[in-house]
Amino acid sequence: MSELKIAAIGGGTGLSTMLKGLKLHTRQITAIVSVADDGGSSGVLRSDMGMLPPGDVRNCIAALIDMDEQYADLLNYRFREGVFEGHTVGNMLLAAINENSENFDEAVSKLSRLVGISGKVIPVSNDSITLGAELTDGNIIYGESNIGERPAGAAPIERVFINPAWARPVESAVNAIKEADIVVLGPGSLYTSVIPNLLVDGIIQAISDSSAKKVYVCNIMTEPGETDGMSAADHLDAVEKHSYKGIADYIVVNDAPIPDSVKETYAAEGSVPVEAGIDELAKRVNVLHGNMFLVKNGQIRHNFIRLARGIARLGE
Numbered sequence: 001m002s003e004l005k006i007a008a009i010g011g012g013t014g015l016s017t018m019l020k021g022l023k024l025h026t027r028q029i030t031a032i033v034s035v036a037d038d039g040g041s042s043g044v045l046r047s048d049m050g051m052l053p054p055g056d057v058r059n060c061i062a063a064l065i066d067m068d069e070q071y072a073d074l075l076n077y078r079f080r081e082g083v084f085e086g087h088t089v090g091n092m093l094l095a096a097i098n099e100n101s102e103n104f105d106e107a108v109s110k111l112s113r114l115v116g117i118s119g120k121v122i123p124v125s126n127d128s129i130t131l132g133a134e135l136t137d138g139n140i141i142y143g144e145s146n147i148g149e150r151p152a153g154a155a156p157i158e159r160v161f162i163n164p165a166w167a168r169p170v171e172s173a174v175n176a177i178k179e180a181d182i183v184v185l186g187p188g189s190l191y192t193s194v195i196p197n198l199l200v201d202g203i204i205q206a207i208s209d210s211s212a213k214k215v216y217v218c219n220i221m222t223e224p225g226e227t228d229g230m231s232a233a234d235h236l237d238a239v240e241k242h243s244y245k246g247i248a249d250y251i252v253v254n255d256a257p258i259p260d261s262v263k264e265t266y267a268a269e270g271s272v273p274v275e276a277g278i279d280e281l282a283k284r285v286n287v288l289h290g291n292m293f294l295v296k297n298g299q300i301r302h303n304f305i306r307l308a309r310g311i312a313r314l315g316e
Contacts, residue, residue, distance in 0.1 A: 003028045004315040007180040007212070009124075009197045010034065014187030016059035017301055018217065019119075021308025023064055029119030030176035031060040032203075034188075035104070036131040036162065036196040039145030041078075041087045045095050052104040052128060056193070057121055058090035061108070064117035071115055105170045122176065124197045127167040131196055134158045148192040150225030152270025157226065159242065160191045162199045169202040177206040181315045185248065186217040187302055190227050190235055195242045204243045213314050216248040217307065220258075220293050220300050224270035231275040236285065248285055252310065253278065256291035258300065265298060 004026040008015060011034035022029050035052045037043070042053035062072040075090035084092070090111075097114075098107035103126040112121055131144045135155040141147060147160070177183055186194045198204055207214065216239055218232045227235065232253045240247055255276040258266075266272065281287050288310050294303045 004312060005176075005179060005181045006030070006184060006311070006315075007032060007176045007182070008184040009177075009194070009203075010184075010186050010188035011037070011056040011193035011197070012188040013059065014189070014193065014217075014219070014302065015056070016063040017304050018184070018187060018307055019060055019063040019304075021304035021306075022311065023118040024305070025308060025312035027118045029064065030173070030180070031064070031119065031121045032124050032173045032176065032197060033057050033060055033121060034193050034196045035123045035125055035127075036129050036144045036192065038130070038143050039149075041091050043145065044086070045091060046128075049095055049098075050128075051095060051098045052123060052126070054091045054094040054098075055088075057108050057123060058088060058094060060121045061112055061115060061117055062090065064112075064119055064121065066116045066118050075115065105172070120172070120176070122170050122173045124173055124203065125167045125169055125200050127164065129167050129196070129200075130163045131160060131192065132163060133160045133191065144192045144196075148189055148223070148226055152224035152228055154225045154228075156228065157191050160195055160199070162196060165199075165201075167200050169200045169206075174202055174206045177203070177212070178210050180210060180212040182311060183207055183210055183212045183214045184217060184311060185215065185239065187219055187307075189223055190219065190230075190238055192226065195239065198239070198243045204247075207247060208244065213250065214248050215250045215252060215288075215311055215314065217252045217302070218254075219274055220254045220302065221266055221271045222274055227274075228270070231277050233277050233281055235274065236281070250286045250288055250314065251281060252288045252292065252307065253281070254292035255289045256293065258293070259295065262295055262298065262300065266300070
């Protein structure tokens, strides 16, 4: 029996966290990563060096490292002072390799080989992409960081879009989706990490053409200014609005209670648990639910062991 092939599409910390669990089940993992990020170290390197943002890609490479965990820690090490303050070792290494590569995808492949990873990490596009959002009040804002860092209660997002609209996908990303046994969307910020990948020309068609089982991993908590008040069904609605109805065969949701002390901390920032609404979801999609979270340093994260196990079982 051939090894399970999984294509995981997303960005941010959510995708890289899940990859740590998936690599325990298969080496045939392809992480397809958003390149719309324009904040932090990635934003600085993007503007100063004209390269695509390395941060999300670096996180995924670190998560899939085969060697000692110390190598992953080194890639993610962030300088605290001096001229390199705010930059990570991995971002700077990717910047150096990118200077000597034909495109960003080639640079990512070189770093992946250098550190030794299970599977592949592929940027969704080699084109420089700017993310935009149209709000329900008619205003339009540009920039992933501007969209994702709005305060709680801001005007809801009607839709997101990319410039240039014709951005081309990396061919190996399209092929990985078509050849996968399972395609996973998320986890990650809905409008700024997951959906931007779907807007790259050819990605939605590849998902539609693939015979893979398709899984959407819903966030556990709402994100202030981005998904205020949105239930799991609302998250799925947004994904379908930017792709096609029925894109997901399965949805993963958390329906276990969050500890009150953690909820209070999140509530102070305008974030609450995403309402699962399993009965309603079950009318339109297969639902995988249960205790899907863990608390790390006071922050809610997906329990990557449990999440990956549930996804891998779909391939049995």
